[in-house]
Structure formats: structure tokens, C-alpha cells
Amino acid sequence: MSTISEAFGTERARRLRAALITAVVAAVVVYAPFYLAPFQVFQLTMVLLYAVALAGLNLLVGFGGQISLGHGAFFAAGAYTAAVMLDRYGTGHLATLPVAAAGCFLLGLGFGVPALRLRGLHLALVTLSFAVFLPPLLKRLEPVTGGSMGLTVSKLEPPAWSGLAEDQWTYFVVLAVAAVALLLARNLLGSRVGRALRAVRDNESAAEVMGVRLSLHKTLAFAWSSMFAGVAGCLYTWVIGFVSPDSFGFVLSITLLAALVVGGLGSLYGPLLGGAFVMYVPSLSQDISEAAPGVVFGLLIITVMFVAPTGLAGLPVRVLSAVTRRPLRTAGPPDGTPEADPATEAEPRSRTGSAASAPLPAADPSVADAEPVGAPPRTEKE
Structure with missing residues (x-):
């Protein structure tokens, strides 16, 4: 009975702690644009935008186990x-969303067909080719896409009743879309689709034996991932107000x-941390080196990988486990004498000096003359 009550108490404390953290984060997110400069609000907006794209990529790579280097192309398609x-x-x-x-x-559904027969580096090269040939294709479709000059469109304008500035209104619109997208990704991972994706990632043969349709779920993984990237690209057009083929090169993927x-593969918070990394680290x-910012960017990535191999999302758990597993030091005797070695105490007492010199008890003659159990009977000659 006490174990059940303790379990309920722990679960209740965990829920209260999660609710408190959610309330604090929500308050910070809502009030942030009123206390930050317009450029800082723009940076937060871009973090949310990238988080949507990374949430889709996390479905495909982190939970689906498939490598994609062409996610920037789907991002460009939505933009x-x-x-x-x-x-x-x-x-x-x-209406564009x-x-x-x-x-x-639909584009992801069509592109997910190669994923049925390819995996690993072969699939990565196929997706990378899509990211490589899309920008030149956009340049040739000049009557529609504007060619190399791109397209300039209007940004989001706040309604008169809101009383918000343009950057604040854009921030709240992108925040609402990002919240819905991240909630949808979370629900997908908690459904049968998410469990099937994990099974395919861990062991395809075992998943197929358990009744998971590999072709269906691999294709759906590409479709959902492409949809999230398209939504992020649409938000990019709203925020920037300008698109050009050079903005969506293969480097973006x-x-x-x-x-x-x-940020953290297979983590629900990894996309948010990854979006902050993309926005702030460059x-x-x-600021650190105007001559070679790419070198500094690469070194920072290497440093993060050494410090947190599982990503920034797994860093708190890694630090906590390292702290809890650290052996505690016990205080020595107050008089400064060395502590006894447990191994020495476990040895036979005959090696400790005084115990070896202790006299053995005298033998009992009756016991010494007794016949051993099971010995044959003595004869008269004996």
C-alpha cells in the first residue's frame, strides 16, 4: 500500500513540475517580444521557423532511421x-499555408518511392541530388519563379485591433503555427505511426514480422517530413518577404x-535547440572571427559533439548521471591514523599477529581415541 502511494506521489510531483515548467516557458515566450529589440524578435521568429523544419526532419531521421540530405529542397518548395x-x-x-x-x-510521397529500395548513403546521395538540381531549375523557370532575381512579396501586416508592431505580429503568427506543428509531431510519435517508425528504425526484419508495412511507413515518413519542411518554407516567405534560388542551396540541407x-536526434526538444543553434551560432x-566564420562554426559543432554526443537535448541527463555516479569520499579518522583496509580485514586472522600467537585448545583424549565415523571394527590384534 505504501509503495502505491509513493508511486502516485511521485507521478503527481512529476506532473506538477512539468506543469510549472510549461507555465514559465509559456510566460517567457509570450512576453519576450514586448521586451526585446525588433532584431532580437526576428531572431526568435527564425528559431521557431527552423524548429518546424527540424521537427519534420526528426520524424524521418531521428525516428525513422533514414538519412536525408535534401530537406532544404522541400523547404524551398514550400517557400x-x-x-x-x-x-x-x-x-x-x-491561404498559402x-x-x-x-x-x-504529395511531393514527399512521390519522392519516398526510392526510399523503399535505398538506405544509408545511397538514399542520402539521392536526396542530395534533389537539393542540388532544384536551384538551377528554379532559375530556368523565370516566368513563374522570377529566375535569378527571385520574388519580392509583402510581409504579414498586423491588424489595427491588435496594436502590435509588424515584427511582434509576425512572431505571434509563427509561434501559433509552430506550436500546432510541434504538437502534431508529438502526437504522431505517440500514435501507431510513431511506434511503427521506431520499429522500422531499430530492426526492419523484426518490424515486418510483427506486421508493420515497411513500404507504407517509409513513404509516409518522407511525406510527413516534407510537409513540415514546406510549412517552414511558407513561414520563411512570410518573415523574409523575399525568395531566390541562391537562398536554398544544398548547404541549407x-x-x-x-x-x-x-540539437538531439530522436528528441522532442531537439528541433527547438537545433533551431537556436542554426540561428545564433553563425x-x-x-563575431569571433570575421575572416573565417565557417571555421569557427565547424569547431563549435565538433566541440558540442565531444561534450554532448547525444545532442544538446541529452546533455542535462548526461551531466546528472555523471554527478550521481560519482563515488562519495568518506571522512578519515579524527586522529589522522590511516584507515583499515577492508581487504586486510578480510584475510585470516592468523596473519594479523596476535591471533597467530594465541594458544590452541588442548586436545581431549577421549575425542582423540574415538574411532572415526564409518571406520571398520577393530580386531583383537589391534
């Missing part, structure tokens, strides 16, 4: 979908994958 709709057709900003999400979902690894590298 250009929104830009073309705003520039050519004059639709509203909110479901179109970009649905279009990238590699940067997104590196950010996810640094600017920090530029």
Missing part, C-alpha cells in the same frame, strides 16, 4: 509555393541535418 501565390495570384498569406503543406506532402544532430562565429 516558392507561398511566394508564387502571393505574387502572381494575390492570395492572402494564410495549407497549399504549401499539401503540395510538399546539410546545415539542417547538422542542426538536428546537435552570428556568434561571425
Whole structure:
């Protein structure tokens, strides 16, 4: 009975602690744009934007076990979908979001077919090729995409009733979309789809024996991942107000994958930490060395990988486990004499001096003359 009550008490304390942390984070997130400069609000907006893209990549790589180096291409597809709709057709900003999400979902379904027969480095090269040839293709479709000059579109404008500045309104809109996207990713991972993705990642043969349809879930992993990237690209168009093919080179895909690894593969908080890494570390590298910011950026990634091999999301658990497993030092005797060695005390007392010199008890004649148990009877000659 006491064990059950203790378990309920622990669970209740864990829920209260989680609710308290959530409330504090929500308060900070909501009040942050009112106390920060416009550029800092823009940086927070970009962190949320990248977190959406990394949440989709986490579904594919972290939980699906498939490597993709072409995530920047899906990001570009969503960005250009929104830009073309705003520039050519004059639709509203909110109308571009479901179109970009649905279009990238279908694109991911079609691109997920090679994932059925490829894995590892072969799949990575195929996805990288998509990221490499998309920017030149966008340049050749000049009547639609604007070619090398790109497209300039209007940004989000705050309504009069909100009383917010443009950067604040954009921040709250992106925050709402990011919250819905991250909640959707969390629910997906907690559903049958998430469990099937984990099973495929751990052991495909065992997952197939258990009834998991490999072709379906591998294709759906690409589709969901592409949809999240398309949503992030649409938000990018809203925030920046300009798209060009040079903004979505293959370096973007590699940067997104590196950010996810640094943030934490297979972690729900990894995309947020990875988004902060993508946004703040390059600017920090530029401040440290204006001549070679790329070198500083690479060294920072290497340092993080040495300190936190499981990513920044797993660093607190790693530090806590290292602290709890550290042996405690016991205080010595107050008079300064050396402590007794347990191994020495465990040895036979005959080696300790006084115990060896102790006289042995006298033998009992009756006992000495007694016949041993099981001995044959003595004869008269004996």
C-alpha cells in the first residue's frame, strides 16, 4: 500500500513540475517580444521557423532511421509555393499555408518511392541530388519563379485591433503555427505511426514480422517530413518577404541535418535547440572571427559533439548521471591514523599477529581415541 502511494506521489510531483515548467516557458515566450529589440524578435521568429523544419526532419531521421540530405529542397518548395501565390495570384498569406503543406506532402510521397529500395548513403546521395538540381531549375523557370532575381512579396501586416508592431505580429503568427506543428509531431510519435517508425528504425526484419508495412511507413515518413519542411518554407516567405534560388542551396540541407544532430536526434526538444543553434551560432562565429566564420562554426559543432554526443537535448541527463555516479569520499579518522583496509580485514586472522600467537585448545583424549565415523571394527590384534 505504501509503495502505491509513493508511486502516485511521485507521478503527481512529476506532473506538477512539468506543469510549472510549461507555465514559465509559456510566460517567457509570450512576453519576450514586448521586451526585446525588433532584431532580437526576428531572431526568435527564425528559431521557431527552423524548429518546424527540424521537427519534420526528426520524424524521418531521428525516428525513422533514414538519412536525408535534401530537406532544404522541400523547404524551398514550400517557400516558392507561398511566394508564387502571393505574387502572381494575390492570395492572402494564410491561404498559402495549407497549399504549401499539401503540395510538399504529395511531393514527399512521390519522392519516398526510392526510399523503399535505398538506405544509408545511397538514399542520402539521392536526396542530395534533389537539393542540388532544384536551384538551377528554379532559375530556368523565370516566368513563374522570377529566375535569378527571385520574388519580392509583402510581409504579414498586423491588424489595427491588435496594436502590435509588424515584427511582434509576425512572431505571434509563427509561434501559433509552430506550436500546432510541434504538437502534431508529438502526437504522431505517440500514435501507431510513431511506434511503427521506431520499429522500422531499430530492426526492419523484426518490424515486418510483427506486421508493420515497411513500404507504407517509409513513404509516409518522407511525406510527413516534407510537409513540415514546406510549412517552414511558407513561414520563411512570410518573415523574409523575399525568395531566390541562391537562398536554398544544398548547404541549407546539410546545415539542417547538422542542426538536428546537435540539437538531439530522436528528441522532442531537439528541433527547438537545433533551431537556436542554426540561428545564433553563425552570428556568434561571425563575431569571433570575421575572416573565417565557417571555421569557427565547424569547431563549435565538433566541440558540442565531444561534450554532448547525444545532442544538446541529452546533455542535462548526461551531466546528472555523471554527478550521481560519482563515488562519495568518506571522512578519515579524527586522529589522522590511516584507515583499515577492508581487504586486510578480510584475510585470516592468523596473519594479523596476535591471533597467530594465541594458544590452541588442548586436545581431549577421549575425542582423540574415538574411532572415526564409518571406520571398520577393530580386531583383537589391534
